[in-house]
Amino acid sequence: MELNIDGKPKISFFDLTGCNGCLYTVLNHPLLLQLVDSINVREFRLASNVKKEDACDLAIVEGYVAIQEEVETVKEIREKAEKVVALGSCSSYGSIHSIQNFIDVKEAKNKIYPDAPDFIETPKKAVSIDDYIKVDLKVPGCPPNADEAVELIADLVSGKRSPELAQWPVCVDCKMRENICVFIHGIPCLGPVTRGGCGAPCPASYTCDGCRGPLDNPNLESELEYLSKYLDREEIIRFFKRYASCSEDFRKVIEGEVNVRGS
Ligand code: SF4
Ligand code: SF4
Ligand code: SF4
Incomplete structure (x- = not known):
């Protein structure tokens, strides 16, 4: 699919639960500034309060699904976007949050928040976002390598070559x-x-x-x-x-x- 609408593909950046390290990595990259003239950013909470909730050609998603509300969010993102990129290891693999899959979460909450253990909402499991939606590309890393992430996004945006992750260890x-x-x-x-x-x-x-x-x-x-x-x-x-x-x-x-x- 050609990512091209009037020469300016619409791109939205979303953050689910995470530390924002992945989006900051991308935001600070000089190549993103070069791309800014050739893309139409619809939403990027860290960079702007502009929020145009229409369809987009590319959705870039950081973070993992920590609460039920985010299950709906991630499904809505998929419905509106032609392509979805999981940016970083939280959205690609559950990252460090997936430690909760191997511990007694209730016991942990009682120890850490003894006065209000039920205040913190947690999902049954920390999983990658492709457990909920189809993902077109995973850009792993905690955070991802900035050069690689921006180049892969640029490849997807231009459609000139298919984005490929490193095939070496x-x-x-x-x-x-x-x-x-x-x-x-x-x-x-x-x-x-x-x-x-x-x-x-x-x-x-x-x-x-x-x-x-x-x-x-x-x-x-x-x-x-x-x-x-x-x-x-x-x-x-x-x-x-x-x-x-x-x-x-x-x-x-x-x-x-x-x-x-x-x-
Ligand atoms: S060396 Fe690379 S893959 Fe390994 S932990 Fe560091 S950034 Fe991650
Ligand atoms: S992958 Fe790492 S840097 Fe990115 S949001 Fe998750 S914890 Fe933060
Ligand atoms: S060469 Fe050695 S230190 Fe470097 S990544 Fe491989 S195993 Fe680790």
Whole structure:
């Protein structure tokens, strides 16, 4: 589909529950300023109080569905938009919020808000937005890499080439950056199974926590073999739960469908 209406595609930016880090990342990028003349922004709460609730060609959605009201919001977004982009790991994979899927939420609320535990509304599960609606493109990362996110959005807007995520692991970025592999120092890392394209900032200071979710066809068995030299089974599962527990591949590790060879 050509994203073109009178030469100016209509784009709306939405934030569900999240920290706004993804939208700030995009908002601060110089390429977005270049794009501004060739797009028609209908809604962008962080940048403007203008809100034109008509149909749009592209909806960019940050955050995850935390309350029932947002289920309706995300469905309305889908109805109005020709294409939907999930921006960031909250909307793509549930991100850090999905930790609630593995704890007793009631007990946590009682501990943290003992005076008003029922004041905070929480969904039954933290999931990616494609559990509710069809998503045309996921731009993962917590937050996403700014250059990559804006370029992918520009590709979608121009329609000149199909937007493609990096098909290599974070280890490739890491080598390009000339980081010393943290495994050498006995520090476990999810870089080998995580989608690259971020420039590997984290192994430069500590380790990759897998915020961009899995690479296509990750070699999970080999990764588990390495991780098991440093972590026990419970710690490995915690590692995979951190950012992308809603992804199909990391879920397989968490639920024990993939194990260390021979175990
Ligand atoms: S993906 Fe990360 S940066 Fe983006 S909204 Fe969620 S928590 Fe914030
Ligand atoms: S530090 Fe992590 S991302 Fe970098 S090469 Fe080693 S395993 Fe890969
Ligand atoms: S190095 Fe890992 S944790 Fe850091 S931004 Fe890249 S994918 Fe995310």
